[in-house]
């Protein structure tokens with residue numbers, strides 16, 4: 001479970017996150033929506049201790065992420081907006097293996113995790129391919145595999161579909177759908193709910209750094225205008 005309590009994050013004088021208390025259960029699929037600059041990315045970066053709170057606390061499974069960042073990063077897998085910024089190796093297999101290697105796991109366990117993670121994103125058998133020769137959609141799926149190889153309880157994706165064409169979007173969404181069905185929790189940051197509305201069972205809407213909407217789908221769809229987000233049904 002991911003919990004924030006009175007979380008405040010400031011950049012200089014700007015409170016990008018301004019008192020957010022939220023809890024996300026294991027297995028929940030949540031969309032975090034809101035207009036540009038409403039604080040979505042800043043909020044989710046705290047789940048993995050990539051930022052430090054100015055006020056309040058963030059816990060994963062009851063453990064404070066500032067005190068135990070490694071624990072948070074093993075339970076919460078993060079996939080950033082531009083996967084190219086996230087790759088650390090030249091080939092698919094080496095990149096996906098990087099996280100488990102850092103956990104100090106033995107080779108057999110690392111190989112098992114890499115194989116399962118690539119399989120989960122429909123990239124089985126492609127470990128030797130160079131990442132820079134993959135399409136944008138394939139790169140997005142490799143980035144997701146890298147997070148999955150840590151066997152996290154939650155996968156947090158920040159605008160995972162930006163820049164992808166329709167078929168690449170569909171292939172990523174297909175894989176996310178399967179992961180949710182298997183019980184992986186999902187937090188998807190987006191300002192466009194159209195693609196992910198069928199995937200999530202809850203919508204958290206941010207406005208000016210605060211949670212202005214927190215409702216299950218489909219009820220949340222009737223209130224999207226309050227957070228400046230388009231109703232995907234229109």
Ligand SMILES: Nc1ncnc2c1ncn2[C@@H]1O[C@H](COP(=O)(O)OP(=O)(O)OP(=O)(O)O)[C@@H](O)[C@H]1O
Nearest residue numbers: 011014016034035036037038039040041042043191
């Ligand atoms: N590194 C930074 N330094 C200074 N200000 C920042 C920084 N990152 C974000 N901000 C500011 O914090 C506020 C929230 O930004 P954030 O990126 O969290 O919002 P967002 O909802 O994810 O936006 P978007 O939809 O455009 O990605 C904005 O006013 C933004 O300009």
